[in-house]
Amino acid sequence: MSIDEFLNLLRNRKLSGSQLTNLQKIAEISKRFHREAKIPLPETRINNNSIVLESGHQPNYLPHPGTWKKAFLLNLLQQRLEDSIALFGFADYNLCTASILYSNKIPALTRDGCVKIGFSIPKKDRWKTFDSIPKPSEKDFENEINHLRSTYRNSSNLAKLPFSEIEPNLREIEEIMWQSYELAGNFPDMNAFIFSNICSKLGLNIHFFRYTDIQKERIFMDEWKTIIKNLNSYNKTYNQILEERKFPGIAPLKEDSFPFWYRCNCGGNISLSIKESKATGRCPVCKKTSEISIENLESHFPRMSMTAVARNLILSNGLGTSLYISGSGGGLRYGEIANRISDSLNLHKPITLTWLSRDYYLGLAHIIALNNLTKTFNLTLNDLPDSEKLISGVKNRRDSLLKKIEELENQNADGKEIQRFRGQYKNTETQTKITKRVFERIPSAIDLFFSVGIKEIHESWKNAIVDSEIQRENHFYKIRRDINYPSELIEREKIPLIYDSIASLPE
Numbered sequence: 001m002s003i004d005e006f007l008n009l010l011r012n013r014k015l016s017g018s019q020l021t022n023l024q025k026i027a028e029i030s031k032r033f034h035r036e037a038k039i040p041l042p043e044t045r046i047n048n049n050s051i052v053l054e055s056g057h058q059p060n061y062l063p064h065p066g067t068w069k070k071a072f073l074l075n076l077l078q079q080r081l082e083d084s085i086a087l088f089g090f091a092d093y094n095l096c097t098a099s100i101l102y103s104n105k106i107p108a109l110t111r112d113g114c115v116k117i118g119f120s121i122p123k124k125d126r127w128k129t130f131d132s133i134p135k136p137s138e139k140d141f142e143n144e145i146n147h148l149r150s151t152y153r154n155s156s157n158l159a160k161l162p163f164s165e166i167e168p169n170l171r172e173i174e175e176i177m178w179q180s181y182e183l184a185g186n187f188p189d190m191n192a193f194i195f196s197n198i199c200s201k202l203g204l205n206i207h208f209f210r211y212t213d214i215q216k217e218r219i220f221m222d223e224w225k226t227i228i229k230n231l232n233s234y235n236k237t238y239n240q241i242l243e244e245r246k247f248p249g250i251a252p253l254k255e256d257s258f259p260f261w262y263r264c265n266c267g268g269n270i271s272l273s274i275k276e277s278k279a280t281g282r283c284p285v286c287k288k289t290s291e292i293s294i295e296n297l298e299s300h301f302p303r304m305s306m307t308a309v310a311r312n313l314i315l316s317n318g319l320g321t322s323l324y325i326s327g328s329g330g331g332l333r334y335g336e337i338a339n340r341i342s343d344s345l346n347l348h349k350p351i352t353l354t355w356l357s358r359d360y361y362l363g364l365a366h367i368i369a370l371n372n373l374t375k376t377f378n379l380t381l382n383d384l385p386d387s388e389k390l391i392s393g394v395k396n397r398r399d400s401l402l403k404k405i406e407e408l409e410n411q412n413a414d415g416k417e418i419q420r421f422r423g424q425y426k427n428t429e430t431q432t433k434i435t436k437r438v439f440e441r442i443p444s445a446i447d448l449f450f451s452v453g454i455k456e457i458h459e460s461w462k463n464a465i466v467d468s469e470i471q472r473e474n475h476f477y478k479i480r481r482d483i484n485y486p487s488e489l490i491e492r493e494k495i496p497l498i499y500d501s502i503a504s505l506p507e
């Protein structure tokens, strides 16, 4: 179906009194976030005809393009649907075991096809909640900005392109990063401020908010109580789906497991199990045991957080969400579990939409890899979109090197001379591998922002999606649209072909 037909599915829902109250409270905490991040707040009138569109993510450090695309799609649909409101929440209380929270990768000509950007946090802090982690020191932050700048300056030299071409893009992001750094009180805020500020520069007009503020303001208490009252059925349904679907990376729940976490005094994230009316758990950091009584849930609320599945149930029912925009991986799996539990508990569930796409662009690392490839294998840039030409070019060069080595060996030639050709042969192998790695990586979106520029990204995303088809697959709606970005090197339509032909190279 078309986007307009899809939007018709979202109309004509009335919010209940408590959903409207919750929505007003979310609008309030969003106001606080926008004020602190210094981003203009979208103007929205809220009433019981409001159509709630929602998405969210954990506040990763300069995340992959997919995270920004969720916000982009949210904004695009909101603009086309009267009386709708777009909400984007940051799960800033998540556990710190995922390194993507504080670091990411950008393409580079290394063995892995990338280099690390960002920060590290001490091992002892990995079992804490992200909101208990301070932002990096000013020195570390400055080093990071300098590292990004020097990496891209070196790359533009190697790519034989003037640095001045991408320098304005760099400067724009650097300014946002510094401003966000200075405004942020902790690590997740720094990331969330950078993310939402870039969204604002992308022209997105959506309401951002933090999940820790939901807890501080004690929003959705009724939904929590409903889940706790039906915990047996919640855990049973959860495990039933896992038995049927065998989702990778999602473990079944224990019979007494409690779908909420508790933050210890030390910042440790405590997973809880329930017995009668008490939830208890041991802190993974300081090993202290905590016990909370369910009757006093309200007093513990600011220190508690929701698991991914509980979050889906609670926000959807509590806000009467019409549309949830999900990521395409784990997000959809948790979404499926949440939908089934919603059905069994008779809770409201939203329509879920996801946008699956790849980004075909030529950043500096891609350009260096292509230049090396054409030079080593005597090809032209225009040969590369044709996988047969590329594969035979590589094969011919390597065969001729092998032949040369054989000849020299038969002639009992100078050992150094033979060694030189062996080195060249080895180099063709290494280069093929590195090029493949550079092109198969899904890096931080920062590489795209630097290479293409924020303005161009908005255009490219809009053009990719504006007339797209939405397909229903099982429980979810999906858009499949890849994105080609312009390049001065070659026509944009040929860039996906280059990606494909490099992927088809044998190693």
Ligand SMILES: [Zn+2]
Pocket (backbone or CB within 6 Å): 264, 265, 266, 267, 268, 283, 284, 285, 286, 287, 288
């Ligand atoms: Zn502790």
